[in-house]
Amino acid sequence: MHSRRSEFISGVKAELPITLGVIPFGMIYGVLALGAGLPASAAQAMSSIVFAGSAQFVAAQLFGSGTPGLVIVLTAFVVNLRHMLYSASVAPYLKHLNSRWKGLLAYLLTDEAYAVVITRYNRDAAYPVAPPNRHWYFLGAGLTLWSTWQASTAVGILLGAQIPPGWALDFTLALTFIALVVPALDGRPSVAAALAAGMVAVLAAGLPYKLGLMLAAIFGIAAGLLIETRQSPKNDRRARAA
Amino acid sequence: MNLWLTILGMGIVTFTIRLSLIALMGRVKVSPLIQRALRFVPPAVLSAIIFPELLMRNGALDVSFGNTRLLAGALAALVAWRTKNVLLTIGVGMAALWILQAVMLR
Numbered sequence: 001m002h003s004r005r006s007e008f009i010s011g012v013k014a015e016l017p018i019t020l021g022v023i024p025f026g027m028i029y030g031v032l033a034l035g036a037g038l039p040a041s042a043a044q045a046m047s048s049i050v051f052a053g054s055a056q057f058v059a060a061q062l063f064g065s066g067t068p069g070l071v072i073v074l075t076a077f078v079v080n081l082r083h084m085l086y087s088a089s090v091a092p093y094l095k096h097l098n099s100r101w102k103g104l105l106a107y108l109l110t111d112e113a114y115a116v117v118i119t120r121y122n123r124d125a126a127y128p129v130a131p132p133n134r135h136w137y138f139l140g141a142g143l144t145l146w147s148t149w150q151a152s153t154a155v156g157i158l159l160g161a162q163i164p165p166g167w168a169l170d171f172t173l174a175l176t177f178i179a180l181v182v183p184a185l186d187g188r189p190s191v192a193a194a195l196a197a198g199m200v201a202v203l204a205a206g207l208p209y210k211l212g213l214m215l216a217a218i219f220g221i222a223a224g225l226l227i228e229t230r231q232s233p234k235n236d237r238r239a240r241a242a
Numbered sequence: 243m244n245l246w247l248t249i250l251g252m253g254i255v256t257f258t259i260r261l262s263l264i265a266l267m268g269r270v271k272v273s274p275l276i277q278r279a280l281r282f283v284p285p286a287v288l289s290a291i292i293f294p295e296l297l298m299r300n301g302a303l304d305v306s307f308g309n310t311r312l313l314a315g316a317l318a319a320l321v322a323w324r325t326k327n328v329l330l331t332i333g334v335g336m337a338a339l340w341i342l343q344a345v346m347l348r
Binding site: 017018020021038039041042043044049050051052054055063070071072073076077080081082083084085086087088089090091092095099102103105106107109111114116118137166167168171172173174175176177178179180181182183184185189190191193194195196197198199200201202205206212213216217219220222225228234 | 243244245246247248249250251252253255256257259260261262264265266267273276278279280281282283284285286287288289290291292293294295296297298301303311314315318319322323326327328329331332335336339340343
């Protein structure tokens with residue numbers, strides 16, 4: 001039986017390698033937010049209150065160009081809409097918890113925490129009885145990412161514009177996502193989902209308010225479902241066992 | 243003041259999205275089709291962020307050997323596929339990008 005403590009520590013350990021990709025990203029956000037004219041207090045507060053990397057980047061840029069607040073909030077809504085799908089995905093594993101736990105874990109539900117937590121929970125499906133303390137795993141992973149994000153934002157704000165653009169540290173974001181998605185491609189349907197979404201994202205990159213991202217996700221999911229439905233039952237079973 | 247209201251609004255919107263289906267679970271029934279669809283969300287959304295990062299420069303498609311991010315990203319994908327190691331993938335990808343940029347500048 002896994003104790004709360006051991007679940008929490010496993011969550012921290014699983015999240016740690018991912019924080020390496022998040023640290024430069026948080027620092028770049030801090031630098032960029034100051035560059036866009038945000039006061040240091042507001043730049044840091046956005047990391048604590050919003051706690052959503054890509055939305056914060058977009059918002060900082062919009063603030064800099066004098067965009068009205070309502071448009072910025074709407075943009076954050078669209079950019080973060082994908083989290084609704086994460087919310088649905090983890091919901092079955094959290095439904096026995098009280099609303100304080102649900103609220104806390106929802107606040108910590110970022111791309112990077114989701115990727116780690118859902119990988120673990122999908123693995124649990126092999127056992128007949130679900131481990132009772134696994135929400136502590138989620139808490140460990142989520143808090144690790146949260147602390148990293150706050151600290152790296154603070155460092156970015158302190159460094160200001162000291163980091164030369166030639167270091168291209170923003171590239172670590174794409175690399176982190178590559179490291180997460182490639183090993184998870186476990187069959188033709190998921191490969192189809194990744195390729196279709198990627199291609200639509202490139203074609204629709206010109207659309208305003210990051211709408212291309214949502215469009216690409218919808219096409220990717222549809223492609224995955226289509227290929228999965230067409231596969232023979234034998235292949236289907238193998239894909240599920242993997 | 244408007245700045246802080248905007249940040250607060252972004253926070254409320256983001257939190258509400260993240261809580262939505264966690265809170266509604268049990269009250270709304272998620273159909274088997276939706277459950278199947280949800281498994282494709284991570285590869286679809288993450289690829290939709292990765293592809294433009296690698297394939298586009300200044301808003302235009304760039305599939306050439308001059309695109310250092312595409313080459314470094316392809317190498318990182320190979321490392322991720324063979325090793326499943328997050329740290330190694332990021333390390334090799336960044337090193338490849340820096341080396342390629344240094345070579346291209348010559």
